[in-house]
Amino acid sequence: MIAAVGSNGYEARISELAGLFARAPFDEDGWDRALKALASHTGSARAQLLALGDRHAAFNWVTDADPHYLAEFEEIGGYRADVNYRVATTRAPLELSWEVHYAAARAVSTNERFLDYVRRHDAEFGVQMTLSQRPGVLFGLAALHGENEGPTTEAQREVFRRIAPSVLEAIRLQDTIEHQGAALLSGSLESMSTAAILLDAVGKVCGMTSAAQALLGPGTLQVRAGVLHARRPDIEQALQRRIGDALAGSAGGPADIWLRNGDGLLLLDIRTLPRQDWSFGFAPRVIVTLRTPLAIDRHAAARLAEAMGLTLAEAEVVALLAQGHSRQVVARLRSVSVQTVVAQLRTIFQKCGVNREAELVAIARTVIEMVSR
Template sequence: MPELKGVDGLSEPLLRLYSSLAGENPWVEFLTVLRRQLHASFATIILTPPTARTPAIVVTPGVPDFEIGAAVKHFSKDPFVGLPEGRVLTANEFVGREAYRQSCFYQQYVASYGIEDIMGLDLLAKSGFQMRMRICCGAGRSGFTEEDKQWLGYFVPHLRAALDLYERFEIEKGEENIYDTAVEQLSVGSILLDGSGAVIRCNLIARNLLEQRDGIRLVNNRLAFSDTANERSFRDFLRASGPALTSRISFMQAERHSGKPSLGIIARRLTMPPSLKLGFCPAIAVFITDPQQQAGVTGAAVANVLRLTPMEAEIAASLANGLSLLQISEVFGITQNTVRAHLRSVFSKVGVSRQSQLVQRVRTSVSGLIVQMSSGSGAPRRRSRQGAPLLHSAGAGQDRPQVKQTRRLSHVP
């Protein structure tokens, strides 16, 4: 059993658990420490969103990505599932040592890795999000002890809290992806500034406009305007303070010395909790529009906002971009009758009866998302049948936005 005191006991795993959640590789450092302190061969976390039949993410430090196929292939054969929620058990005691070794899962998969026993823990979040932890010991050990199980049990309340935090982080990432998609498909550059006016991040459209240094540019990571009047107006906007200015919006045009049409600039203050006003967080959103860039609606943005199927969303987006039914049928290789059938379904879901109404709804809904996000109210969250937010992650449904993640899929159960 690992020592329970100092950085070699509970302190280091807990530190790694919480510090990794917001990083690029959540869970990895925690599992690495857990494996070392339990003298285990592998330590794995399996995450499954609500209603999903297969795991979305399997994290096993030190396992190459190319072995992902073997892991997924054998998941359905594992008899070591359905553990009492929150209770630490081993495969030898839950399934039975001999019964486990006679199972197809053990004989076709586990035995080849020389695994003697597996210690497991299953947790279920309020939203239905599931976590399975599996720690494997090799043939050099007789199995896990009661002290090992007790030690892992100390982490149960912390893992519950970590699971809740992880789910919230992933939801926020999903909302951020929806926002970015909506802004970019409207050909709008977006820039986030902190309270001092320093740039925190900007999307690709804004980055390209700033690199042109035509009317607006970056100087020491701050926005600078070529026109002195615009520069003065923007500095006054940054210096303004007070609770009454929380929702203040500044409109201006950035004249370009190249002679191209002026850029449209909208700057808006974001609502911040008092505790974060001195920290490194978004305080101002700046949107830039270039009259020479034509905005086009994408199917992905429409699907996210209006909750349509991929094909329905593509048809709705194509109509909003000015295509006729005949052109849509040619683009997607389907008959006009099929296009009309999809369109009737779209009308029913969106609550309109004419194409002109649908086009207006598509454009106002997608552009309205930008205003909603910039005002701090957040993007609409998808919810399960029980009303809990769903994690935006692969494996949780084909129509959910994909989240950029670093995934390691395991070859161990």
């Protein structure tokens, strides 16, 4: 039972709840604990915290939700205003929306699939608020009511309204912590001279090394409004598709996006970074590495030829394999057939006394590391 607004017990609960959110960025399971307390104090089945991007949900956490709840939300496009009546009722930051607003939105347009979804998951009613909105992403908080809880009461909405500023401050603190992690990752990549661009959970550039910056330009890649773009339409389409797959965690296989960089080739490798528990999407989610294989490894190939008794052509093949390229990519970079690379490898195996490509690569990487010191 929620205490009357203005009573000492009520104020004590608001203070306790604010304290839980203040500690959430620092405590293990702190956010889950604070959101469950919010659900309890508003008589709700569950509480929800989410960030919606232009194309993707950066995060969407619902306490005590069915395992299929979030996956189905993504599948039906629940972040879209034409699907989700809650998104359609989004108001200015720190303004409440609740059942009266949901009913108005559903009277104009009702997505039956989404309505069936929230009813099956017992989350048709509730109260929500946009906490903040910046270009490309909206941060929202909600208390979800099902059939058992029924529509929200005025007292429950007042608790929700009172605690929202504390939740926003906690999110800002989480933002600071995650951006510090992004800076540390960028610094590590910088020290390794890696040409890398980091993207957050909604696809915005959140970090870039100087080596990557040097490779950007009108003929390769550009950053516009915080988003990575390619000039050529076909490359742009492939780039955005790969980034979208990586954001969704469904990118698979080696990168196959090639750009012409001056007189050489530039290979883009787009991969999903490991997701951390309770990451708000500020931390890097995708890494785009840019490689100029032959330009980088000519010196290494010369050293490999000397150390391993290979011709320069054979050493270039080994150097490219040591970078992680497949035989098909090696053939393309050297403008020869895959059969030629396979034939060269037979000779290289004999010269180096190995039977497998993995053994050869291990030796080559050791040699490259020694001569690079």
